[in-house]
């Protein structure tokens with residue numbers, strides 16, 4: 731079992747590399763365009779063959795590296811069918827199982843941050859994108875976000891997983907890398923002990939600035955990063 735957590739300091743995005751140590755087949759989740767060379771270098775160094783390039787959702791704060799990685803590796807790109815995206819090889823839905831070598835990863839649909847947000851469960855670890863962050867969650871004030879739907883996704887789908895499931899988020903702005911379902915249930919200030927209505931109230935009053943790259947990022951990511959052909 732091979733697992734790497736990679737970081738983009740500009741957008742505080744985490745990219746994940748997962749691989750089957752026997753067949754050397756690999757999956758990358760949420761690559762960032764500016765780090766395609768780094769990611770390809772790591773794949774070569776570890777002697778891995780990339781077979782899936784996945785997005786947890788259509789990102790608003792960075793452009794995906796999917797197109798650049800696909801050009802070199804020939805891997806299949808995938809994103810939720812509920813994103814309204816085109817230019818991907820696979821459109822995923824809840825319950826889909828992605829195989830790589832002897833490994834398989836489960837797709838869990840978790841709408842709320844965006845309608846097509848998904849989490850990926852592999853062994854004891856959950857890649858949550860922006861659905862569940864360490865001590866937080868993705869915002870719901872653009873990209874057809876919906877706070878009540880996000881609350882339902884987190885509490886009904888993620889908080890029902892085993893307590894010791896590792897939570898690997900799509901971002902962290904304070905240098906934290908991993909949490910657990912038990913820790914988020916107990917300490918996440920937006921969710922611990924909060925009703926659905928209280929959560930909706932919190933999310934309605936975050937007053938966050940728009941991401942600097944939102945225009946460029948969303949339009950490019952809806953095309954799988956295929957902005958230059």
Ligand SMILES: [Fe+2]
Nearest residue numbers: 789790860868
């Ligand atoms: Fe996001």
